[in-house]
Amino acid sequence: MEQMVNVYLYGKRYAVPASATIMEAMEFAGYQLVRGCGCRNGFCGACATLYRIAGDRELHACLACSTKVEDNMYVATLPFFPLVKAVYDIEKVRPSQQIMMQLYPEIYACVGCNACTKACTQGLNVMQYIAYAQRGEYEKCAEESFDCVMCGVCSSRCPAGISHPQVAMLARRLNGKYLAPICEHLDKRVEEIKEGRYEALLQELMAQSPEELRRLYNTRDIEK
Amino acid sequence: MYQDPVIAASAELVAAARETNIHIDPPRMTAQEKEDLLKTYHPDYREDQFEVLRVGPSKGQKVPRELAALLQGRSRISPSMDLRKADYETDVLVIGGGGAGASAAIEAHQAGAKVMVVTKLRMGDANTMMAEGGIQAADKPGDSPAQHFLDAYGGGHFAAQKDLLAKLVTEAPEAIQWLSNLGVEFDKAPDGTMITTHGGGTSRKRMHAAKDYSGAEIMRTLRDEVINRGIPVIDFTSAVELLLDESGRCAGAVLMNMETRELLIARAKTVVLATGGAGRLHYQGFPTSNHYGATADGLVLGYRAGARLLYPDTLQYHPTGAAFPAQIFGALVTEKVRSVGAMLINAKGQAFMNPLETRDVSAAAIIRECSDRGNGVKTPAGYAVWLDTPMIERKHGPGTIEKRIPAMMRMFGKYGIDIRKEPILVYPTLHYQNGGLKISVDGQSDVENLFVAGEAVGGIHGRNRLMGNSLLDIIVFGRSAGRHAAAKAAGVTPGRAALSHVEAFHAALDQAGVDTGVVSPKLLPTYNSLGKDF
């Protein structure tokens, strides 16, 4: 017999298997999930959830799909949070400090309370990446925020009303497009293909008989 | 530390053999060995798990039983519903907000068309978001589109539609460049050279990655771009039927609000179907790596509208699904773990196969190890083999795991397993739908003005797909479908939209005496304990 624990979904008690994730516990209780469930494995940020263990003063945040239930856990899901997403043209913006001031001026109102970092479901140093964004250090902001799943939990805790994941998204795109080193072999290959340089080789291969294709495949050399 | 004594004892054997195993390069199997292995152990060869379609454009085709029930199911709506009022009118309707749908929407918009996206959950709640390993492109010296073609064609068992595969490999470098220009952060050396690795079945190191969040990095960037362009995205809204006009051309879709169940009509000049895969149908009872909405809806919609399927009987079981702990059962352990140096080890500590065989061969070999050979590790859910992750840092130095596969470290870390110190247990998981709707090189299905892109397509890869070629196909064929759908829309004068094809399909089911007792598309799997279908 599987061990059971009590969880309180939106305040209502259900006995669920102790090994279940919060998401599985909801389904075990009979919920048909529509909102708040995407990848079911920690990548999409659809399942932001707040919880408290009875008797514990601290409020925790997590992803429901990848967090195990605990006895006496009080759970409230946060399947949507109104973030601000500034609209911009990636071809026209530049990776200057100014662009953050223009698009996300609220980041300069950060009071340094660190609530975002404490709440982050991915364990990221959110306050730090916002500080990098303030200073226009997009490469660092991009690196620090890379594992962000855009669940919005940090923003729900922020007294300054900052939309952290959107700020980080902008920083990463600026970094990827403008600051990361240019890849010469890629640009060269795209040009060569446009000139049709690889066309003959490919056509020749495709025209081979099935037996010859098999032979070529089975004897191809494999880069070490 | 593993608590289970059987697991812990076997883990010790693995640790003890590590220094020896690290220096072994297990031989690759011969073509004959692979063929025999697949026939005996691969789930695609279990005849009793398949059924022949009796109705529809691919009548006579063999498909998984669970899919047959849906393809030959009844519509969720009444074909006689009132279609006069259009809730949405657009040039190009994109169904599915994953990577293929987003790419199509961006290119259709770029081409000047009026475009909108409808998607079942939120945009990006999709298989694309979950891709970890990377994306292939032959962009380095010593590699070429022809070499890429050879790898993919052979890996797909010489069954790919050649024109589609040629397009895939030829446009691959440009796809990477396009993503890069949108701001996707690929792993690069300080001089800008792409850091590339092998994947199962590649003969050149052409796997590009963004750590092990490759798909997430691509998906969130594309989503950001869709929003920046002001393209309307209607989320929590599924397509439940396609609309055809009097001459059989696709003319929009009937949609359903997933929360209120309200039905809505979207009229369009052309449609791009980009609904992704089918993992949540749990073929043969396998767990899956797929997202919650992967229920083969696009195949059902397209099939009812008259589009043929290609290779719907071939599924990809990823060799390394997490087998332990239970909370992540079936979740993907990216192939990159093997690319960067972890080997597959059996319960006795033996390196029983080369870790870089193609997926189907690896999956079959693991199933053999855990069944007939009796070399599996007993777990609460069945049997499994080891993936020896501590080897990675023995080979490439401390810090490699955190730098190259942080998502994996996090996924297991949440359940107290430090993959830098302990090996992990794996078993095949239902991962990818190799087959799907047949398309022309422009991305159009058998139904005029119905384009298909992404995992819902069949034929690009043949009967098996190599890692990194799917993220590639959703970009190459997603963009192409968007462009062609936009161009085609410019010449369309809308006709009268109807559901008579659904009526005809129902009649054909009756005539053939087929009653599967289900309505389709499925939309969501049934996981609630009350067993109520969505």
Ligand SMILES: Cc1cc2nc3c(=O)[nH]c(=O)nc-3n(C[C@H](O)[C@H](O)[C@H](O)COP(=O)(O)OP(=O)(O)OC[C@H]3O[C@@H](n4cnc5c(N)ncnc54)[C@H](O)[C@@H]3O)c2cc1C
């Ligand atoms: C865990 C995992 C790891 C992977 N790793 C790699 C990798 O490393 N490299 C690689 O190349 N490939 C990888 N793949 C495969 C690849 O990610 C997918 O095949 C690809 O992203 C599919 O893209 P798509 O746009 O076709 O479908 P998806 O990204 O799944 O998008 C489909 C969208 O359509 C929506 N939808 C479904 N039905 C309907 C409906 N009826 N109406 C409206 N909307 C609907 C879905 O909700 C979803 O948002 C991986 C897949 C998984 C699951």
Ligand code: SF4
């Ligand atoms: S930074 Fe914010 S949005 Fe991103 S993962 Fe952490 S809590 Fe979620």
Ligand code: SF4
């Ligand atoms: S929660 Fe808001 S105000 Fe507090 S540190 Fe984070 S960003 Fe600054």
Ligand code: FES
């Ligand atoms: S469902 Fe995607 S992160 Fe939880």
